[in-house]
Amino acid sequence: MVCVMLALMVSACGGQPTPAASPSESGAGTAAAPAEQKSPAVVRVGWAGSPDTLNPAAALLSESFVIYELAYSALLDLELDGEYSPDLAESWTHSEDGLVWTFKLVPNTKFHDGTPLTAKDVVFSFNFYKDHEDFPYMTGYTTAFESVEAPDDTTVVLTLNEAIPNLFSQIVFLYILPEHIWKDHTEGAAATEFENLELIGSGPFKLKQYAQGEFVHLEANRDFYRTGPKVDEVVFQTFSNLDALVQAIKTGQVDMITEMPNTAVATLRNAENVTVVTGAPLAPDVTDIILNQAGGDNCPTDEGGVCSGHPALADRNVRLALAHATNKQELIDIILLGLGTPGLTLIPDSLGTWYNDKIADYPFDLVKANQILEDAGYKDSNGDGVREMPDGSRDLTFRLNWPSDSTVAPRLAELLGKTWGQIGVKLEMQALDPDALTSICCPAFDYDILIWGWGSDPDPSFLLSVMLTDQIPTGMSETGYSNPEFDDLFIQQSRELDPAKRQEIVWKMQEILHEDVVYIVPFYSKAVQAYRTDRFKGWIVDQPKLALDDVTSLMVVEPVR
Template sequence: MIFDSVMALLFRGDKTFVHWRGDRMKQKALYLFMLFALVLSACGGGASQPVTARIGWAGSPDTLNPGMAILAVSYTIFELVYDSMYELNLDGSFTLSLAESAEVSDDGMVWTFKIRDGIEWHDGQPLTAEDIAWTYNLYKDTPEYPYLNGYYTPHFDTIVATENNEVILTLTEAIPNVESQLMFLYILPKHVWEGVDKLEYENFEMIGSGPFKMAEYVQSEFVRLTANKEHFSTPPKIDEVVFQTFSNQDALVQAIKSGQLDMITEMPNTAAASLDEDPNIELVVGAPLAPGVSDIIFNQMDPENCPTEEGGICSGHPALRDRNVRLAMSHATDKQQLIDVVLLGLGEPGLTLIPDGLGVWYNNSIEDFAFDVAKANQILDDAGYADTDGDGVREMPDGSQPLNFRLNWPSDSINAPRMAELLGEMWGQIGITLEPQAVDPDALTAQCCPAF
């Protein structure tokens, strides 16, 4: 679905993990919870027998190249195979991982990290400050990695390694979220990546330093990881993790019911009741899961700032650039009905794109847009949007075109079709019509975010 923060729906976790494309913070929480759950599982059984965790998902990594990946499932694999400078705690705080200490200059511009000694790559080579500095520069300077250098490294000026096994990161300006930026930059082995095609990293061995090693990968079928018992932090208590790809969420539900799987990462909300009644299955709600956010993105692109080609981000409706229209749509959206009908009650209204599960990052003092259809209609009336021909649809103040908006969502979304139907009914009450359409996920990404 195309999303925007003014109408966020904050999920409590949907009973099990839900796959949201590109939701990297949630993948961090999934990784942490999965390790916690699997450690308990391993400790509860006989320690003499090898322990394999069988995890199902209705997806597959789009690439094993951390610089090119978009799908959230890819980041689940990265979390297990690679390490980063910081790790996320379940309470939303950060802990140093590869570094034993960090010092920040008084102006916040220079960050100095003392890297731990004795860390090894999966091939036995030492991981040093040189690997980290080289990786950060790779992400910063590779134009074909737009998601990384566009979102995570744009404020990086210089990154250098010292003879004392330190990494010195100098910023172009002080920013408040250095820890979270570095948390998503997975460190790569310079001795493996240097001198190879950075865009075609698929055909040689995936070497990391994380708690698991890549053992076998078959696209759209499975990923098999084996434990790195020598990991410098907390060596895994299990021996192997197998991520099995299924065609859809219904197949996932049947697989866990039959005992074929130990855990599933997503499921349709309609399956919650039957799974909850199964004595062999435990459903997890809320903490330690990071909640997902479903929101609507308005295309507010000014055509004057667009390329000349047709379609995509350059063909948005001009009314969506008017805050009055977006505000009216917000007041006309009954979030609780969407939660009750689409999510079967497994959620709560959200305030912003930052959910309350992220602790200190969440601002609960923000006032929500109250559901008020009369107020929404009044806003549009006052802004000059009238139904001049009596067909039930308002027109632009100059009468140039009706308020008829396209609403697209990824075709693999379970909840989006019913949500779009309800939104059409809600916004129809204020004279706005929708053209809902499911779009192939890759095509939708190309349409709304051509840089990726």
């Protein structure tokens, strides 16, 4: 990944898109110029990432889903207040038993290439996602689907195999694909190997140009079936250097940035024509310290499991001591500059009622951490400052790895090494390319401790499912954790239709995870973004969740006149 500077963007795109002209500029020297010759209104968004693929079936990275939200339609939209609203479906009803849902589609909808979008495309898309167990995410949203039918062009009938409490969260990210394009890419590996470089959807923006790892250039879909965007184009430009990203918003090279080092917040707050905003993220990004607990009967050897994790990490006493030796408030103050809250489990505090705020966390206490290890037989017999296993077979030296593109992990690793070293734990630290990290993670379990993270759905089911026993061989489980009680509770919450009773189950599951010290979650970060005030107005910053790069903002921003 390279930093795409302005000149490179010109070269790659065949001409740098220009922002909408101001009234003083648009007529300068050309008083008789017709209105249609105005420069298009182009919003430039700077970010540190890039889509890993334009194929929704194969995507892993959150940047990919940002683009899909703009280019594709789904039956429903997720709003910044956490509520669901109509998108392609203009209305819906369901049977009394909750098994049959009927969605009426907006009529006369077209894909970007002009082909009509009908209920048959919805049926095709849902079945396509359902039929491929190798899809990273999409298949999981369809597990309750029994059948999907299209009695006419604007009616979809979805029948479930059992009533579920969270259907809307399961269909909101099931993007509607054009059958006439995808029908030739449904078999076997073709489904994930299809590059989908034209990105034909029916959303409010359509693809104009794309260079992987450099930029995604979208233009407004003027045939959109609802009120369309107020701008003409959006360019997402990738910066691998965060300092360059911050400089780009200061100089006006970009109009908005989706992320920044928290060290840049004070500088940008003082920058002319720049506003910094913080808030709960729309898709909470959970940073986690992953402790390898895979081994024995839970090692997925048939799927390539190596399970080379340090045996001490299978001992809850060791994991508990590490938790007590993690100074979460210091991590928040130093790494996030206070823009975060202490973490508990993978369910983040921004998931509202699903977050169990009654759990009492393990306090930072080095004396207690040392005593736990001492009592469990982990002693420093040779006085070198590193404890050994109770049987003396090896010392407590753990490999610690993280993705090389992480802006948080290097400092986090350094601070962990400092406090964990005070309880006799030594870390061998190394950043790895994300692909290399994936290869040692899961289902290989060829690591000791990882610093990584998850993006959260609006419903807790997905992140809870990561810790199921049956996810160990699939690569979704990062820890190799297995607890039959937790597995049973997961099934119960997935079927409980009473919101209060379901919340009780979800809270109990979090208590189990915290008690078992499955992860150490250092903090929940706030979203920190910035935009220029002299180019575009209308950014949505007054909602419970913050996401300036979401379709909700990009549909309503307009040039400053």
